[in-house]
Amino acid sequence: MTKVLVTGGKGQLGQCLQSISNDFKTLDFVFLGSNDxxxxxxxxxxxxxxNNTFDYCINCAAYTAVDKAEEETEKAKQINEIGAKNLAHACFKNNVTLxxxxxDFxxxxxxxxxxxxxxxxxxxxxxxxxxxxxxxxxxxxLSQYFIIRTSWLYSEFGSNFVKTMLRLSKEREELSVVDDQTGSPTYAxxxxxxxxxxxxxxxxxxxIYHYSNQAEITWYDFAKEIFNLTKSSITLKKTDSKTFKTLATRPAYSVLNTKKIHTLLNFKPVNWQKSLDKCLKAITFDQNS
Ligand SMILES: NC(=O)c1ccc[n+]([C@@H]2O[C@H](COP(=O)([O-])OP(=O)(O)OC[C@H]3O[C@@H](n4cnc5c(N)ncnc54)[C@H](OP(=O)(O)O)[C@@H]3O)[C@@H](O)[C@H]2O)c1
Structure with missing residues (x-):
């Protein structure tokens, strides 16, 4: 068995890994939350x-509050930089692949x-x-690492843009979403x-590898498709980053070229609408069960 440690195992990506872990019978997982x-x-x-032996460590732990990080600089540094440093040294010393x-930010x-x-x-x-x-x-x-840059993560777990849009579509009749930031959503x-x-x-x-679903869209386009697929009657309007001010500045264009990882694993890019549809069905299933 290949032993796999997942740090930040209770976050969005950690829960996604946990939900598919049974499909990978040769892998033996340990999921640790921030309290562990x-x-x-x-x-x-x-x-x-x-005290524990692993072949791989998947680091899903991160400080992910993009706007709050502008005020909590030291906390973000301790988790995103020093945390990565600590794991890198531990993996190097113990011959673990990180x-x-x-x-994309x-x-x-x-x-x-x-x-x-x-x-x-x-x-x-x-x-x-x-x-x-x-x-x-x-x-x-260390040299035994895979760094995977990804973008605009969403899933049925945790809080993310898709779940926020679904909530707002029940609370409001009209919504404005920015149309001047282009990227690719990724089903976690x-x-x-x-x-x-x-x-x-x-x-x-x-x-280093890039991975996202196949798309080049704005947050407005993403919201439009969410409301389309869920047959929401909310009125969706376009806005821009100057009007919808946030503490952190976000890249205007952050689409990732994913050819390298598709070649490595010999698989085709995944269409973003298909993945969004799958996630929306999983959310509906969770709500009904
Ligand atoms: N979300 C996105 O849109 C997005 C986009 C691009 C890349 N990413 C990257 O993708 C990765 C996974 O993101 P995600 O959406 O799954 O994030 P998430 O849901 O916020 O999960 C992050 C997890 O890290 C844990 N954590 C925080 N500080 C920790 C510490 N000091 N030690 C151990 N665990 C700690 C958190 O636990 P607590 O809740 O207990 O603090 C949380 O469970 C991150 O590296 C993120 O930077 C995310």
């Missing part, structure tokens, strides 16, 4: 790795074509900077499957 293992505490991390999740968004793994990072928010610094801690510590269950396929493939082609 605080990745920002190096003493805890070292002790845990000393699979770490990063973000490491880029500044000043381009018009999808970002490749080789493109220069230039984060424009505290969250993006701490995630980029986490990547640097990993790449400078698709990402979870990709991560476990990497482990199953036993690939040694370590490095």
């Amino acid at each position: 293992l605080d990745i920002s505490n190096n003493i805890e991390v070292e002790a845990y790795f000393k 699979i770490h999740i990063s973000t 490491v880029f500044d968004g000043q381009v018009k074509t999808p970002y490749t793994e080789e493109d220069k990072t230039n984060p424009i928010s505290v969250y993006g900077k701490t995630k980029r610094d986490g990547e640097l801690q990993i790449t400078s510590t 269950k698709d990402l979870a499957a990709v991560i476990l396929k990497i482990i199953n493939s036993k690939s040694q082609q370590f490095g």
Whole structure:
């Protein structure tokens, strides 16, 4: 059996991994929440790795409150940078392959074509900077790593854009959503499957990879499709980032070029509408059961 540790195992991606873990019979999982293992505490991390043996560590733990990070800079740094550093050192010492999740927010968004793994990072928010610094801690510590940058994660678990839109469609008659940020939504269950396929493939082609569902859309387009598929009667309007002000600045364009990971695992890009439909069905099923 291949032993797999999942840190941040109670978050959105962690729960997605847990929900598909039974399909991967050769993998033996341990899921840890923040109360079980605080990745920002190096003493805890070292002790845990000393007392337990793993082949892979999937780090789903992160400070993900993008706007709050502008005010809680040190907390975001401790989790996203120092936490990644602690895991990287523990993985290096114990010969564990680290699979770490990063973000499209490491880029500044000043381009018009999808970002490749080789493109220069230039984060424009505290969250993006701490995630980029986490990547640097990993790449400078060990060679046995996969860093997977992803974007606009949603699922039936935790809080995310899809669930917020569904809630607002019940509370309001009209809603405005920004139409000047372009990216690709990603069903976190698709990402979870990709991560476990990497482990199953036993690939040694370590490095940085991009993964998202296949799309080049704005948040407005995303909301429109959510309301379309759920037959919502809400009136949807376009707005822009200047009108809808947020604490953190987000990249205007953050589509990721995903060719490298599709070649690695020999699979085709997943259409974003199909994945959204699957997720909406899972949410409806959860609500009815
Ligand atoms: N969500 C997105 O749209 C998005 C987009 C691109 C990339 N990503 C990246 O994808 C990954 C997964 O995101 P997600 O949506 O699953 O995030 P999430 O739902 O916010 O989950 C993050 C988890 O990390 C845990 N955590 C926080 N501090 C910790 C610590 N010090 N030690 C251990 N665990 C800690 C949290 O536990 P508590 O709740 O107990 O604090 C939470 O369960 C992250 O690396 C994120 O940066 C996310």
